[in-house]
Amino acid sequence: KGMTLIELLIAIVIALIAMEGFTFLFVRTWDTNKFIIEEGMASAAASRATNKIVIQLRGVRQADNGDFPVESADDFDLVFYADVDGDGVVEKVHYFLDQVTDQLKFGVSNPLATNPVTYAAGDSEVTIVANFVVNEIDNPIFYYYNDDYPGDNVNNPLVTPANIGNIQMVRVKLLINIDPVHA
Numbered sequence: 001k002g003m004t005l006i007e008l009l010i011a012i013v014i015a016l017i018a019m020e021g022f023t024f025l026f027v028r029t030w031d032t033n034k035f036i037i038e039e040g041m042a043s044a045a046a047s048r049a050t051n052k053i054v055i056q057l058r059g060v061r062q063a064d065n066g067d068f069p070v071e072s073a074d075d076f077d078l079v080f081y082a083d084v085d086g087d088g089v090v091e092k093v094h095y096f097l098d099q100v101t102d103q104l105k106f107g108v109s110n111p112l113a114t115n116p117v118t119y120a121a122g123d124s125e126v127t128i129v130a131n132f133v134v135n136e137i138d139n140p141i142f143y144y145y146n147d148d149y150p151g152d153n154v155n156n157p158l159v160t161p162a163n164i165g166n167i168q169m170v171r172v173k174l175l176i177n178i179d180p181v182h183a
Contacts, residue, residue, distance in 0.1 A: 042176040049130040064117040073162040075140030092119045104130040143171040
């Protein structure tokens with residue numbers, strides 16, 4: 001009429017196996033969803049940052065002191081002139097990767113009221129554009145192309161630091177990993 005001790009132990013073992021299976025399924029689903037959310041966050045952050053850079057690059061112009069539109073062009077550092085705040089004054093814009101903090105930063109300098117106009121050597125204001133940037137030597141952030149691109153694939157992208165007189169196009173490739181502990 002009752003259950004023997006062996007039957008009770010077997011029922012407990014079967015219940016534990018079922019609970020372990022459901023726990024494994026729950027943890028696996030949780031990890032998958034976490035990964036999908038992190039991928040979406042990384043994609044959105046990279047998209048926002050590259051869109052900001054591209055919009056500003058499309059507004060590049062000669063500096064108020066007559067300098068070339070691009071001051072320097074390297075794999076992880078780009079300095080150019082544009083009116084980023086829409087006030088009619090051309091600012092010096094500086095995008096660079098802070099490799100200590102893995103942050104893409106945006107520096108801007110307004111021209112100094114001198115005659116002729118000059119720009120400060122450093123950045124007046126620096127803000128963070130993107131965190132968790134994982135671009136490395138073999139995957140730079142900035143690629144530079146001359147006016148023969150796409151016909152000339154031998155000389156494009158240009159070797160950095162690029163000769164500013166040869167730059168006709170800039171490509172921005174930003175790699176972000178929200179959770180660097182997990183793949």
